Amino acid sequence: MGKILLKIEKLKVRVNEKDILNGVNLRIKGGEIQALLGPNASGKSTLVQVILGNPKYKIFEGKIFFGEKEITKFSPEKRVKLGMALAWQNPPQIKGVKFSELLEKISILKGSTSKYRFREVEPQLLEREVNVGFSGGEKKIAELLQILSLNPKLVIFDEIDSGLDIKRLAMVAKIIKKELVDKGVSVLLITHLGQILQFLKPNLTNIMVNGKIICKESDFRKVLRTIKKYGYEKCKKCKFLAG
Amino acid sequence: MKNVKNVNFWQVNHKIKNIFERRGVKVLPSPKAWEKFNWVRKILKEKPKEGYFIWVKKTINLPLEACVSIASLKISQNLTNLLVIEKGIKAKVNAVCNATKNNLYATHKAKGKLILKEGVFLEYNHIHKWGEKDFVSPDYEFVLEKNSRLIYNYQNLFPPENLELKTAIHSEKNASSNLNFVINSLNSKIKIKDTVFLEGKNSQTVVRLKLVGRKNSQIEAMSQIFAEAPGKGHLDCQGLLVDKTAKISLIPQLVCQNKEAQITHEASIGKISEEELTYLRMRGLTEKEAIDLIVAGFLEK
Numbered sequence: 001m002g003k004i005l006l007k008i009e010k011l012k013v014r015v016n017e018k019d020i021l022n023g024v025n026l027r028i029k030g031g032e033i034q035a036l037l038g039p040n041a042s043g044k045s046t047l048v049q050v051i052l053g054n055p056k057y058k059i060f061e062g063k064i065f066f067g068e069k070e071i072t073k074f075s076p077e078k079r080v081k082l083g084m085a086l087a088w089q090n091p092p093q094i095k096g097v098k099f100s101e102l103l104e105k106i107s108i109l110k111g112s113t114s115k116y117r118f119r120e121v122e123p124q125l126l127e128r129e130v131n132v133g134f135s136g137g138e139k140k141i142a143e144l145l146q147i148l149s150l151n152p153k154l155v156i157f158d159e160i161d162s163g164l165d166i167k168r169l170a171m172v173a174k175i176i177k178k179e180l181v182d183k184g185v186s187v188l189l190i191t192h193l194g195q196i197l198q199f200l201k202p203n204l205t206n207i208m209v210n211g212k213i214i215c216k217e218s219d220f221r222k223v224l225r226t227i228k229k230y231g232y233e234k235c236k237k238c239k240f241l242a243g
Numbered sequence: 244m245k246n247v248k249n250v251n252f253w254q255v256n257h258k259i260k261n262i263f264e265r266r267g268v269k270v271l272p273s274p275k276a277w278e279k280f281n282w283v284r285k286i287l288k289e290k291p292k293e294g295y296f297i298w299v300k301k302t303i304n305l306p307l308e309a310c311v312s313i314a315s316l317k318i319s320q321n322l323t324n325l326l327v328i329e330k331g332i333k334a335k336v337n338a339v340c341n342a343t344k345n346n347l348y349a350t351h352k353a354k355g356k357l358i359l360k361e362g363v364f365l366e367y368n369h370i371h372k373w374g375e376k377d378f379v380s381p382d383y384e385f386v387l388e389k390n391s392r393l394i395y396n397y398q399n400l401f402p403p404e405n406l407e408l409k410t411a412i413h414s415e416k417n418a419s420s421n422l423n424f425v426i427n428s429l430n431s432k433i434k435i436k437d438t439v440f441l442e443g444k445n446s447q448t449v450v451r452l453k454l455v456g457r458k459n460s461q462i463e464a465m466s467q468i469f470a471e472a473p474g475k476g477h478l479d480c481q482g483l484l485v486d487k488t489a490k491i492s493l494i495p496q497l498v499c500q501n502k503e504a505q506i507t508h509e510a511s512i513g514k515i516s517e518e519e520l521t522y523l524r525m526r527g528l529t530e531k532e533a534i535d536l537i538v539a540g541f542l543e544k
Binding site: 052053054055056075076077080081085086088091092093094095096097102105106109129146150 | 516517518519521522523524525526527528529530532536537539540541542543
């Protein structure tokens with residue numbers, strides 16, 4: 001495992017007078033796979049949007065570092081330039097813009113070659129407008145293709161396993177492994193149900209409840225077993241809560 | 244301009260640079276056509292100062308090209324253009340009007356009459372590219388005789404400081420028109436008025452306006468359909484406000500004077516979605532690049 005790539009310290013975010021993140025601490029090393037699990041509305045998606053610099057969210061306490069740099073106030077594009085990438089859970093439609101056009105634009109910006117010519121991609125997808133009428137599975141593939149064009153050092157997948165059947169999930173996991181994990185890219189998997197973990201086997205699994213990471217566990221199977229049996233309620237009562 | 248030899252009419256400032264006729268197509272400066280043909284004098288009451296006359300008498304496979312440019316400071320053009328297409332002919336015309344430099348403080352006034360005789364099909368692509376300080380006022384009238392069909396695409400992605408665009412369409416029996424206006428604004432004042440008269444039985448029209456309001460711009464667009472006969476028409480006006488200093492006013496107007504006519508409209512003005520913008524920025528595009536891509540998509544769709 002490499003040096004620490006992403007470091008989040010005591011991050012607090014408030015939206016419309018409501019505390020969404022209540023002091024999140026997280027560290028991800030180079031080449032590491034981590035998972036972040038949590039119930040609905042626990043703050044997972046807000047956290048990843050904040051990590052990538054979504055201007056909608058204002059940080060009122062805490063810091064984010066990427067590599068050696070503090071990036072708390074960096075614009076999203078500057079973070080992407082440094083090597084961060086996020087695959088959205090519900091990507092918006094960009095009407096009138098062909099998906100191939102967007103991929104080319106990203107590739108030119110990043111000086112990467114277009115990597116979207118693998119077998120799994122139906123050519124018609126490239127000719128369609130970005131995310132317009134895409135099925136759940138198509139959206140995930142489209143996100144993955146964009147991520148690969150970004151040549152990232154760290155990729156955050158927000159619920160990449162939601163809405164995918166088992167066959168598609170296996171295929172997506174295979175691409176993530178081959179194109180990212182095997183090449184030393186760090187991965188953070190945000191997941192509600194945890195299906196993808198069986199395929200990608202994270203080094204560390206974090207549990208988030210009420211805007212705080214309350215548990216860090218190296219055995220993801222143990223976490224999944226507990227959640228399956230007791231739900232997240234058990235985590236809230238756990239006496240070994242992480243700080 | 245590339246391949247100028249193939250441009251059927253090419254004028255720069257007040258000088259005609261090229262006239263190229265094809266078999267079955269007469270091309271002249273409009274003042275000369277006025278002197279030469281009696282019937283032209285009946286259509287154009289006053290002798291034109293400058294402009295083109297294109298008379299299509301046979302179907303040709305290649306598009307006809309007309310180009311009027313301004314290349315010098317403070318030039319003031321006053322054009323009268325006449326395009327006549329004889330019965331049953333299918334034609335395509337690409338007309339480009341532009342300023343070759345950005346700060347020429349030029350004026351381009353154009354009055355045009357386009358006559359589509361019975362059964363004609365015309366695709367007319369009207370492209371404008373202006374400098375930031377120009378004043379531009381095109382006023383075009385189309386006469387669609389029975390069974391004729393017009394596709395008119397007006398595109399202005401490089402707007403002048405002032406644009407007053409007037410378009411009128413007269414449609415006889417079974418004539419149909421499809422009008423598409425795509426207009427960008429930046430430090431501009433733009434007034435648009437397009438009117439379609441459904442004068443003959445079963446005449447039809449679909450009018451689409453796509454307007455983008457950028458920094459320090461005001462756009463006023465009035466889009467009208469007058470149904471005097473049992474025809475069908477639809478207006479679709481869409482505006483996109485990109486900057487907080489921009490203003491767009493859309494006024495769709497339907498006037499129905501025949502109980503069997505069906506005319507409808509829809510109009511909307513929206514802003515750029517913050518979510519789309521953030522999404523594209525998380526793909527590495529700057530805010531400006533992201534806005535440009537969203538605007539290009541809006542104009543494309």
